[in-house]
Amino acid sequence: xxxxxxxxxxxxxxxxxxxxxxxxxxxxxxxxxxxxxxxxxxxxxxxxxxxxxxxxxxxxxxxxxxxxxxxxxxxxxxxxxxxxxxxxxxxxxxxxxxxxxxxxxxxxxxxxxxxxxxxxxxxxxxxxxxxxxxxxxxxxxxxxxxxxxxxxxxxxxxxxxxxxxxxxxxxxxxxxxxxxxxxxxxxxxxxxxxxxxxxxxxxxxxxxxxxxxxxxxxxxxxxxxx
Ligand code: NI
Numbered sequence: 001x002x003x004x005x006x007x008x009x010x011x012x013x014x015x016x017x018x019x020x021x022x023x024x025x026x027x028x029x030x031x032x033x034x035x036x037x038x039x040x041x042x043x044x045x046x047x048x049x050x051x052x053x054x055x056x057x058x059x060x061x062x063x064x065x066x067x068x069x070x071x072x073x074x075x076x077x078x079x080x081x082x083x084x085x086x087x088x089x090x091x092x093x094x095x096x097x098x099x100x101x102x103x104x105x106x107x108x109x110x111x112x113x114x115x116x117x118x119x120x121x122x123x124x125x126x127x128x129x130x131x132x133x134x135x136x137x138x139x140x141x142x143x144x145x146x147x148x149x150x151x152x153x154x155x156x157x158x159x160x161x162x163x164x165x166x167x168x169x170x171x172x173x174x175x176x177x178x179x180x181x182x183x184x185x186x187x188x189x190x191x192x193x194x195x196x197x198x199x200x201x202x203x204x205x206x207x208x209x210x211x212x213x214x215x216x217x218x219x220x221x222x223x224x225x226x
Contacts (some may be wrong), residue, residue: 007212008063009148020052041097057082089167094161113155113175179224
């Protein structure tokens with residue numbers, strides 16, 4: 001399932017993020033990639049401990065906490081420290097790859113990458129190319145969203161970032177380990193949660209919505225690992 005999460009960052013956040021990134025200490029992106037991915041990766045990243053990276057990461061985490069859509073779709077257990085990357089000039093693309101299954105946090109904790117997320121920091125009109133291209137059972141999807149919006153997609157998918165041929169593409173990305181490991185179960189829970197929300201909006205609370213909410217939580221209890 002591919003899901004757009006609107007307005008993870010607002011206009012103020014974006015302005016602050018771009019100011020922080022204007023003179024940030026960019027480095028080559030290969031260092032953080034696995035062996036296969038390093039062969040096709042050609043972009044720039046920020047060291048995660050630098051000021052810009054920390055400040056923007058914190059901003060993104062606050063945005064995620066406000067997003068009912070993110071919480072319902074991802075059912076997050078752990079979130080990998082958000083990273084920032086740049087595609088521009090000669091370092092402008094990232095060929096087809098699958099992200100490593102397990103990432104380690106600075107404190108040694110491991111995060112299983114059930115879901116990947118990209119938050120777009122540049123407006124689409126500021127660059128050409130740079131679409132996040134995700135290959136799934138339904139074919140290829142090319143994604144380029146307004147600044148502040150994010151896309152959430154399965155960590156299992158083969159994906160790439162197309163070459164940026166004009167301007168620069170700034171983004172924040174991270175992975176999520178979900179309370180519910182199975183994508184199929186996670187999707188059912190998300191669909192049920194969204195349908196319940198619509199039922200409540202249309203008809204208010206009823207015995208049926210209470211019973212269905214109970215079923216939602218009982219399925220979550222059956223499938224979640226905390
Ligand atoms: Ni990737």
